[in-house]
Amino acid sequence: xxxxxxxxxxxxxxxxxxxxxxxxxxxxxxxxxxxxxxxxxxxxxxxxxxxxxxxxxxxxxxxxxxxxxxxxxxxxxxxxxxxxxxxxxxxxxxxxxxxxxxxxxxxxxxxxxxxxxxxxxxxxxxxxxxxxxxxxxxxxxxxxxxxxxxxxxxxxxxxxxxxxxxxxxxxxxxxxxxxxxxxxxxxxxxxxxxxxxxxxxxxxxxxxxxxxxxxxxxxxxxxxxxxxxxxxxxxxxxxxxxxxxxxxxxxxxxxxxxxxxxxxxxxxxxxxxxxxxxxxxxxxxxxxxxxxxxxxxxxxxxxxxxxxxxxxxxxxxxxxxxxxxxxxxxxxxxxxxxxxxxxxxxxxxxxxxxxxxxxxxxxxxxxxxxxxxxxxxxxxxx
Amino acid sequence: xxxxxxxxxxxxxxxxxxxxxxxxxxxxxxxxxxxxxxxxxxxxxxxxxxxxxxxxxxxxxxxxxxxxxxxxxxxxxxxxxxxxxxxxxxxxxxxxxxxxxxxxxxxxxxxxxxxxxxxxxxxxxxxxxxxxxxxxxxxxxxxxxxxxxxxxxxxxxxxxxxxxxxxxxxxxxxxxxxxxxxxxxxxxxxxxxxxxxxxxxxxxxxxxxxxxxxxxxxxxxxxxxxxxxxxxxxxxxxxxxxxxxxxxxxxxxxxxxxxxxxxxxxxxxxxxxxxxxxxxxxxxxxxxxxxxxxxxxxxxxxxxxxxxxxxxxxxxxxxxxxxxxxxxxxxxxxxxxxxxxxxxxxxxxxxxxxxxxxxxxxxxxxxxxxxxxxxxxxxxxxxxxxxxxxxxxxxxxxx
Ligand SMILES: Cc1cc2nc3c(=O)[nH]c(=O)nc-3n(C[C@H](O)[C@H](O)[C@H](O)COP(=O)(O)OP(=O)(O)OC[C@H]3O[C@@H](n4cnc5c(N)ncnc54)[C@H](O)[C@@H]3O)c2cc1C
Numbered sequence: 190x191x192x193x194x195x196x197x198x199x200x201x202x203x204x205x206x207x208x209x210x211x212x213x214x215x216x217x218x219x220x221x222x223x224x225x226x227x228x229x230x231x232x233x234x235x236x237x238x239x240x241x242x243x244x245x246x247x248x249x250x251x252x253x254x255x256x257x258x259x260x261x262x263x264x265x266x267x268x269x270x271x272x273x274x275x276x277x278x279x280x281x282x283x284x285x286x287x288x289x290x291x292x293x294x295x296x297x298x299x300x301x302x303x304x305x306x307x308x309x310x311x312x313x314x315x316x317x318x319x320x321x322x323x324x325x326x327x328x329x330x331x332x333x334x335x336x337x338x339x340x341x342x343x344x345x346x347x348x349x350x351x352x353x354x355x356x357x358x359x360x361x362x363x364x365x366x367x368x369x370x371x372x373x374x375x376x377x378x379x380x381x382x383x384x385x386x387x388x389x390x391x392x393x394x395x396x397x398x399x400x401x402x403x404x405x406x407x408x409x410x411x412x413x414x415x416x417x418x419x420x421x422x423x424x425x426x427x428x429x430x431x432x433x434x435x436x437x438x439x440x441x442x443x444x445x446x447x448x449x450x451x452x453x454x455x456x457x458x459x460x461x462x463x464x465x466x467x468x469x470x471x472x473x474x475x476x477x478x479x480x481x482x483x484x485x486x487x488x489x490x491x492x493x494x495x496x497x498x499x500x501x502x503x504x505x506x507x508x509x510x511x512x513x514x515x516x517x518x519x520x521x522x523x524x525x526x527x528x529x530x531x532x533x534x535x536x537x538x539x540x541x542x543x544x545x546x547x548x549x550x551x552x553x554x555x556x557x558x559x560x561x562x563x564x565x566x567x568x569x570x571x
Numbered sequence: 572x573x574x575x576x577x578x579x580x581x582x583x584x585x586x587x588x589x590x591x592x593x594x595x596x597x598x599x600x601x602x603x604x605x606x607x608x609x610x611x612x613x614x615x616x617x618x619x620x621x622x623x624x625x626x627x628x629x630x631x632x633x634x635x636x637x638x639x640x641x642x643x644x645x646x647x648x649x650x651x652x653x654x655x656x657x658x659x660x661x662x663x664x665x666x667x668x669x670x671x672x673x674x675x676x677x678x679x680x681x682x683x684x685x686x687x688x689x690x691x692x693x694x695x696x697x698x699x700x701x702x703x704x705x706x707x708x709x710x711x712x713x714x715x716x717x718x719x720x721x722x723x724x725x726x727x728x729x730x731x732x733x734x735x736x737x738x739x740x741x742x743x744x745x746x747x748x749x750x751x752x753x754x755x756x757x758x759x760x761x762x763x764x765x766x767x768x769x770x771x772x773x774x775x776x777x778x779x780x781x782x783x784x785x786x787x788x789x790x791x792x793x794x795x796x797x798x799x800x801x802x803x804x805x806x807x808x809x810x811x812x813x814x815x816x817x818x819x820x821x822x823x824x825x826x827x828x829x830x831x832x833x834x835x836x837x838x839x840x841x842x843x844x845x846x847x848x849x850x851x852x853x854x855x856x857x858x859x860x861x862x863x864x865x866x867x868x869x870x871x872x873x874x875x876x877x878x879x880x881x882x883x884x885x886x887x888x889x890x891x892x893x894x895x896x897x898x899x900x901x902x903x904x905x906x907x908x909x910x911x912x913x914x915x916x917x918x919x920x921x922x923x924x925x926x927x928x929x930x931x932x933x934x935x936x937x938x939x940x941x942x943x944x945x946x947x948x949x950x951x952x953x954x955x956x957x958x959x960x961x962x963x964x965x966x967x968x969x970x
Pocket of ligand 1: 455457458462465467468525526527528529530532696697698699700702704705706707729730731732733782948951952953954955956957958961
């Protein structure tokens with residue numbers, strides 16, 4: 190077992206952190222967030238230059254063949270800087286679906302352009318009634334000759350408003366909650382019949398509601414087995430959860446560091462408030478929660494590569510539970526220990542807290558994954 | 572010991588409930604139920620309805636417009652008002668400066684201010700905290716120097732809730748810089764229209780606009796606006812903060828929130844069934860209800876003892892009410908957040924912020940994440956929960 194980063198991994202980490210230190214302070218982030226798209230295309234080009242946008246793809250598609258550890262490194266740095274760009278939507282989720290599910294031609298068409306920063310994708314999967322159930326898909330795809338015709342309403346599509354193309358899940362067979370009968374279709378986001386309504390999210394990112402009416406998809410645009418898309422979706426979501434865990438750890442680490450710094454500098458009663466033992470212990474509890482979360486983010490990264498689907502799912506759920514709980518505790522206490530100033534929009538801490546709160550509610554909150562894990566028999570083998 | 576309400580108290584509860592049922596304007600009730608923020612007019616409208624009924628300031632002595640109700644009846648009134656759910660009367664006038672004025676103020680101050688507080692003709696705000704004086708309130712620096720029949724005030728207050736609406740601010744100011752820090756403080760009433768006052772808004776991280784900074788630059792305040800004696804302001808402030816803590820438990824608010832959680836959890840589906848049928852969720856909700864019932868009983872113990880205490884001397888147990896009250900309120904906002912789950916994500920600000928789009932997801936989701944974020948304040952203000960624990964350790968446990 191080796192917890193140390195390899196030389197290349199350390200290089201990757203250093204270069205991302207350097208890039209973000211130069212271009213992603215809190216003021217810069219505010220500017221990026223205030224644009225209509227809610228992020229910086231310039232930063233996106235810089236990520237492409239650094240090779241981040243093709244990181245998980247094979248070399249023949251312009252990628253670097255990186256694994257979950259590389260994604261973890263990127264996402265943790267993104268969490269620290271509260272990055273707004275659609276990395277999760279385009280590279281991790283959509284790129285992941287294409288890489289694992291699409292045929293050669295589609296991969297060769299899509300992946301290099303993602304890697305070069307020329308194509309934005311979003312995964313249009315969730316629906317109003319689905320909550321956290323990935324198999325709950327009511328949108329439909331019916332066959333019309335060799336093509337498919339997709340209709341339905343997709344909700345909470347991360348960065349769906351700026352995407353060039355959408356990967357839409359739709360039901361090709363079966364009932365609304367069946368595991369079988371779900372297909373994945375690559376749709377031009379500006380095609381006739383696609384209606385998008387973009388909005389800001391609580392954490393300052395963007396999402397969209399997407400309505401599709403009789404949108405034609407040629408056979409080349411089908412990703413994987415049109416009746417067997419769910420395992421692909423589950424896998425992509427697990428990878429995304431592992432990535433989000435790392436992002437949350439980045440955000441938590443920053444919140445914790447800022448809080449400790451504040452305890453050292455803020456004075457009340459003539460002394461730094463960090464001299465009060467109760468606050469010292471609170472900062473320690475936050476630290477413990479952070480390190481437990483970090484460990485589980487590493488566990489999730491490692492297990493995201495696991496081939497046994499059941500084991501992989503259990504591990505990812507366990508990590509999501511820990512991240513949700515640690516994120517809530519660290520976030521709430523970071524605000525609390527800052528007192529009044531912690532409640533302000535001007536301080537970064539509140540923004541981290543909003544981000545970790547939203548991460549908990551994405552792809553299943555801590556309780557959802559706890560139930561899932563318990564039903565699957567827990568983690569420790571009998 | 573008899574823990575039942577008397578027949579008279581039960582009848583009283585029915586009476587106030589019926590009144591709230593008919594008198595509370597529907598649009599205000601809706602905003603309250605949905606957890607939206609209220610406009611100034613909402614709070615004014617409601618206060619005037621209460622005042623017309625003679626119920627604006629139940630806790631005040633009868634001669635100043637109080638009802639003469641027993642502490643238990645006052646509690647029942649508050650409980651029903653919170654469950655209605657109706658807006659809490661503006662604390663800064665009714666529960667803070669009003670009692671200070673009728674207890675320590677001059678006859679002229681009583682005549683001038685008390686009727687206008689009852690009818691919310693004057694909107695008051697609280698100028699205690701400063702950038703360098705939060706938990707350590709006595710470290711405040713805003714100064715007031717005597718100049719003929721005026722004080723000249725210089726300095727800065729911060730976190731001043733709803734100062735943007737305020738006609739008046741009551742301030743703790745330093746009148747004797749040489750004295751020990753608690754002994755050089757005075758309690759001044761300052762007209763917000765005075766030249767030299769600047770209000771600068773501070774946005775909270777949920778997007779809300781309720782707090783402000785207030786700057787004083789050579790603000791001239793007539794000496795007649797000093798409350799009580801010069802340099803005795805700290806005593807009045809302690810009296811005021813004791814009153815604040817009782818109101819802060821908000822048991823009725825949490826009861827109403829729990830009903831709301833149940834209602835919304837019946838509308839959201841989880842794994843094909845209503846979320847409210849999920850045993851894990853139900854147990855979490857029940858656990859909060861147990862905590863709340865315990866808090867209510869503790870509150871009732873404090874209320875029952877109140878009639879027997881020396882007037883104006885708050886029970887140190889009121890720190891328990893603040894502590895648990897804020898934790899329980901925060902727990903209810905966490906459960907609300909959990910109910911709407913993924914639909915916490917869209918940022919759907921209030922129409923006043925210029926957002927008039929149809930709702931994304933269920934129409935009840937919009938205000939919930941901001942409510943959860945905003946409610947973190949309840950363990951910070953009114954004496955943070957850490958400070959409450961210090962008080963309990965010292966005053967009750969003798970540590
Ligand atoms: C939304 C909001 C509205 C407010 N409205 C008003 C208002 O209208 N008028 C007004 O005057 N004030 C108002 N306040 C101010 C509020 O009373 C102060 O924020 C509070 O007293 C804490 O002070 P501080 O913010 O300076 O934090 P600090 O005192 O700096 O505290 C920072 C942290 O240190 C902890 N701490 C401090 N001292 C100790 C100690 N001795 N032992 C252990 N822990 C300690 C605190 O609990 C907190 O966690 C408001 C605050 C908020 C958030």
